[in-house]
Every structure is written in structure tokens, then in C-alpha cells.
Amino acid sequence: MLKPLAIASLLTVTAQAWADTDAQRIAALDYSALDTLTALGQGERIAGVPQSSLPEYLSAYATQKYADVGSLKSPEYEVLDQLAPDSIIISGRLSGEKQKLEEIAPTWLNGGVEADDYWSRLEANTHALATEYGADEQAGPALDSLHADIDDAVARVEGTPEVLVVLHNDGKLVYREDAIVNDLMGLASPNLPEDADTQARGERSFTLLTPAQISAMAPDLVWVIDRSAAIGQPELDLEALQTELGDLSVVKGSPKLWYLASGGLESTLLQVNEVVSALQ
Template sequence: MNTRKMMLFIITAVLVVVLAACGNKNTAEPAKEASAEPTNTSAASGSEELTIKHKLGETKVKKNPQKVVVFDFGILDTLDKLGVQVTGVPQANIPPYLSKYADKDAYSNVGSLKEPDFEKINALSPDLIIISGRQSDAYEELSKIAPTVYLGLDTTRYMESFKENMNTVGQIFGKEDEIKTELDHVDKTIAEIHDKAAASGKNALIALANEGKLSAYGAGSRFGLIHDVLGFTPVDANIEASTHGQSVTSEYVAEKNPDYLFVVDRGAAVAGEGGESVSAKQTVENDLIKNTKAFKEGHIVYLDPNYWYLSGGGLLSVQEMVKEVGASIQ
């Protein structure tokens, strides 16, 4: 009898051990699956790579880059509008409305618009460099430092090029919805002003004043959205389209006798808040030009060079440029 009880005890003990072992094996597998989840999440959200096609080539860029160097003030005002942080900018001649980027403690100075500081940029180890026309010659050298994307404006197709650049910015920084909202707002403002300009039946001449000299700009030029987008008829359809404009005299302006004369003061843009704007006025408002319809009707319009010369092509600058022209129509 005692022997039988002993055998039952041993058998029972063995069964308990076996069942416990089976239970441990079953609970181990879910633990293994749980440890795999963070790895998958990290891989999915870590670094999506985009291929950005632009005028100077194709560039692979990680989405939402953290350290960004920007050489174009229009793109800078766009990123500012979208709340995207930047690391480095060229701090000379920053437009007043972007003056916070002149803070040397908050942002690194990466050279000038035409002369990037390659050593300083390299030290920053940026994730992305954005350039435009003034830095196009430095593209290859900058590309050796970090992914570099050209977002210059093609003025022969101003709005199309502007929107393409904005959509590229939206794609890189995950701001597609915000970009769409802003572009819809710009389109609405343009439509209203275009109708207003067309209804006026007025023609216009655009001039850049610089050191006592005048250059004329027509359709398809860097300031050509006044004609191409906003609907003012060019007073001269044969103006040579070039970066620096067509050199003209006061006699030329008097002969063409525009209804509106839009003036961009380069001196004021590059000199900051100096007295250069007075020089532009003296250049333009001489005895010859005072005989034009533009002067007699109060339609000589001095455009803000901070938008028109330094930072065109941005969400903020384009909106302000369009509004400025609209406000001049009487």
C-alpha cells in the first residue's frame, strides 16, 4: 500500500513538471513578437528618402531634414511661413521682414548670396542645402558637402515655376496641405487683381533703378509677373528679356509714355535702410519723365525691393508683391 502511494506521488510530480514546462514555452513566443514591434516602427518612421528632380539634376533627400541651409530668401520666407526651422543662411542683406535670421547666435552665417562659405557649411554637417540662381555655379561643390536642391525661379513661367518649388518644399517637409491652402489663397488674390488691371485698360513699364541708371524689364522677365500674371499690357512688347534688363534712358521712358511706371530700387535693397531710395526717385523723376502719363496721373509706383529684388518666389513675398501691384491700380 505504501509502495502504491509512493508511485502515484512520483507520477503526479512528473506531470506537474511537464505541464509547467509546456506553459513556459507557450508564453515565450508572444514576448518575441512584442520585441519586434519597436524595430519595425523605427524603420518605418526613421528616414523616408525622396528623389527630388530639379534644374541642375536629381538629389536624394531624407524627408523632414533636421539641419537645413538655405541660400534663397524666397524659400527662406516660405519655410518661415510654414514654421520649419533652418540652421544656416547668408546673413548679408537679409530683408527686414526676415530680420530674425540675422541673429548670429540663433543661425549660422554661411557666406553671402554669391559666395558660400564652404568651410562653415561643411562644419554644420547639414542634411539639406537649398540654392537658387545666384549659387548655381557652386552646385557641384555644395553637393559634395550635403544633398543640394536647386529651387530657382523660372521667370518665363513664373507661377508654374513658383508652384512647383512650393510643392517640392511641401513634399520635403511634409507640408503638402499647408502649401495647397497658401497657393489657393495666392490664386484667389491674383484673379481679383488681374481682373482689375485688365478692366483698367492701362499699360505699364517696369524699370530697375541702380546707381543713376535705368534698366527696363518686360514680359517673361524677373519682374514680368506684372504683365504675365497680373494683366498689365507691356508698353513695349520688344524689351529684351534678360537677368539684368535692357538698358534704357529717360528719353526712352518719355517716348514710350506708359500709363504706369513700376520702379524697383536695387540700391535700397543692397544698402539696407540707407538713403538709396531717394537716389532712385531722383533718377526717375526728372524733367523728361515728369511729362509722362504715369507721372501726371500719380502712377509711378516704387515697389518694395525687399520682395521684388531680394526674395521673390516665396509664399510671403509673392503674396506681398501681388498685393502691392493691386493696391496701385486706380
Template structure:
């Protein structure tokens, strides 16, 4: 009987010793010790979340790599993440461009509109990352209280530089750097081809936005200025006011400047109003211009140019549209 008791005592003692060894230290050290001692479970060391400190136009934000619950207010960013196969949780479902219509599905949380975020819905998500651009800049402080928020607006004065910086940033956050580099290389190839053709043509252009029957012009350095600054079309007028809403012009202005190419963006079509830009632009005055007479009025897709832009899909399509309009 005494031998049996001794054996039981020894077994209990050994169990206590091994338990103590297994709980000495913590976290990664624990697992490493188990593995080095021939642990049969083969469990890997727990992964420590990598955190990035991102400096942007509105501040500095700490963001964990590969965030899981992502709210996106910028459609250019949304088309980029879609291209990269990154899942998002919440989007503003009002005025989503047709090429991103999949995000109108009920499986995505509707977080308001581009100008009016639904703070309550966003708070319910508990986002790991919120991505905004110009239209939401005034809500930055409020959104930052809910979750890490970064600003990714494109700088129109240096469009491609800021666009590429934004794409590289998204590639870093979501571990998609090589995919981003590949897509940027394709976009560069298209842009270089368009620029070469536009420069060789020696033609000039005028960019206009049509809304409510009125027309505004945009020149170099403006929100649509990449047609001049990046794609190589000389501006028919260099001193057009640079502003968000463009410089209000008359049809007489268009006739006076007589551009070789007239690039038209229909804002009404983008926001669901019925006032086709073609009916506004192709009046008796504009019909006197070289652009009309030579068939070089180019109607650009406002879903890329007005609603989104600045994304891997939208910038690629914008360059292709201008290329298709070249004659």
C-alpha cells in the same frame, strides 16, 4: 539541495530561451515579435527614413523627408519655410531682407553671402539639405559634395507654374502639403483680382530697375515680367530684351513710350547703397509722362522683388503691391 539546483537550472534555461527568441531576426521584425508576444514596453517599430529623389535644373538629388539640418540660400525659400514654421540651421546673413531679419540672430549659422558661400561653415553643419537658386548655381557641384543640394530657381518664362512646383516640392519634403495648398489658393485669389482689374483698365505699363543712377527696363518673360505675364498689365513695349540685368534705357525712352504705369524697383535700396530711385526717376523728362502726371509711378519693395521673390510671403506681397498701385 538537488531540487533547489534543478529549479535554478530550469530558470536559467528559460532565460536563455527567451533571450534567443528576442534576438532572432533584426530591426522592425524584432519589435513586431516583441509586440505580438505581449511585450510590456509597447515600443513602436523604428521609423524608416523616407527618401525622395528630386530632379531639378542642375541635376538629381536624393533627399530624406523632414531633414533636420537645413541650409537655405534662396530668400524666397526662406520666407516659405518661415511661413510654414519649418526651422532652418544656416542662412547667408548678408543682405537679409528686413521682413526676414529674425534670421540675423546668432542662433542661425552665417553661411556666407548670396554669391560667396562659406564652404567651411556649411561643412561644419553637416547639412541634411542645402537649397539654392540662381545666384549660387556656380557653386552647386562644390555644395553637393558637402550635402544633398537642390536648385529651386523660378523660371521667369513660366513664373507661376515653376513657383507652384517649387512650393509643392517644399511641401512634400517637409510634410506641409496641405498648408502649401492653402497659401497658394490665397495667392491665386489675389492674382485673379489684380488681373481682372488691370485687364479691365486697359492700361499699359513699363517696369524699370534703378541702380547707380542708371535705368534698365524689363518686359514680358523677364525676372519682373509677372506684372505683364501674370498680373495682366499690357507692356508698353513688347520687344524689351530679356536678360538678368535688363535692357539699358534712357529717360528719353521712357518719355517716348509714355507708359500709363511706371513700376520702379530700387536695387540700391536693396543692397544698402544710398541713391533713392525716386530722385533718379522723377526728373524733368519723366515728369512729362502719363505715369507721373496721373500719379501712377509705383515704387515696388526691392526686398520682395529684387532680393527674394518666388516664396509664399514674397509672391503674395508682390501681387498686393501691384494691386495697391492700381488707380
């Protein structure tokens, strides 16, 4: 199996790329785009990132070399003004700020990934970023390599385990049909209990689960995405949950990786490998 993309080694852009005097300085306010551009050899174009919530695997950007441009939901406009990047990249979290950011620099809205068609959306996002930032030649091979690595990783999963994905948010456990686990990896989720509490919030709905309900569902693995921990709030007491769930296998993914960075070339393989490791 090919080794995961190495962030440290990819931070050096080729001499040919830097011979292009039009190379853009980028403020990346979306970690999946930052991830993908780094994997495509464009890391040296990055001028600013939100540093306070950087996932560990992107820690190479947690230095004074890169301006701290706010958070994934709240840009530091004064810093961005002073930085004067050639372009800004955001995710849907900042779509409402796009017009204001456009006053500083052309702003690229990076596409998201959904639970029903992860790979196609990842491909589309990767090719779009590659075209926008001059890395077309790198995109195809990077995607091919990633696909092969994912296939190798999933092949190590024995049998047909059922994996229940829950999102922890402020003490609540919310059922999640997950793009990585259920769509990309093709792992089944157990059926929801008839007494599950599904609530509506605007056009969206969510289903709360209790530890007793999770026990009754009897999945082979309970995979926890800790939103609270990812955004600096009190994290889930995993030991207490494990006690309530008895012999069920309960594993928490790396919070910032799963909640803040999903949809990048590097993050995708890291997420797949975390789940595969939990199932072995």
C-alpha cells in the same frame, strides 16, 4: 480677401512635425525657398541663412538663433562646415558652387520663375520643396489661398493700365518684361520706342531706356526695381527721376523683395499688393 501669410505666426512648426526625429536642419541660401518653407510651416527646420541682405519681411531670421552662412552668391564654407546642416538649399546664383556644397550636405537647387509662366513655375517649385521637406499636405491649400488673394488684389485694379517696369543698375534704367507685373498680373507694358538701345551680353540682351524715352512711352505707371539698392550699392535718385519724368507716376518697389526674393509664396503676394497699391 484672405490676409497675407504671416511670417511671425508661421515660424512655429507643429508638434507633429517635430515628433519626426528625421526632421532636417536646413541651411537656406535662397530667399524664395526660405519664404516658401516658412509659409508651409517648416520654419523651425531652418538653421542658417544669409543675413546681410535679408528682406524686411523675413527679418524674423535676422537673429543669432540662425547662423549667418554668407551671401546669396558667396557661401561661408567654414560656417557651413561648423553648422553641419542636413541639407542646403540654393538658387541658380550658386549653381556653380553646388558640387562643392555637396561635400558638406545634400544640396537642393531651387527652381526659378520666368516672365512667361510665373504661376506654373511657382506651383512646381512649391510642390517640389514640399515633397522634399515633408510638407505635401500644406502645399495645395497654401497655393489655393495665394491664388485667391492674387485674384482679389488684381480685381481692385481699375481699367487696363500700362505699366512700364525698369530695372535700375548703376545709374542705368533697363527695360524689363516682368514675371509678376506682366505675366502673373496680366498688366500690359507700353511699346518700346524705335530708338531704344538694345545691347547683347553673351546669350542675353537688354534694352536701355532714357528718361526722355520713358516719357514718350507715357505709361500709366513706371515701376522701378532697384537692383543697386538691393545689393548694397548706391540707390536710384527717385526724386531726380520723377522730376525728369514730370507728371508720370513713378514708384519703386521694395528693392530686396523684388530683386532677391521673388518666387516665394509670401513674396509673390507682397509684390502683387505693392503694384496694386501704386495703381490706386
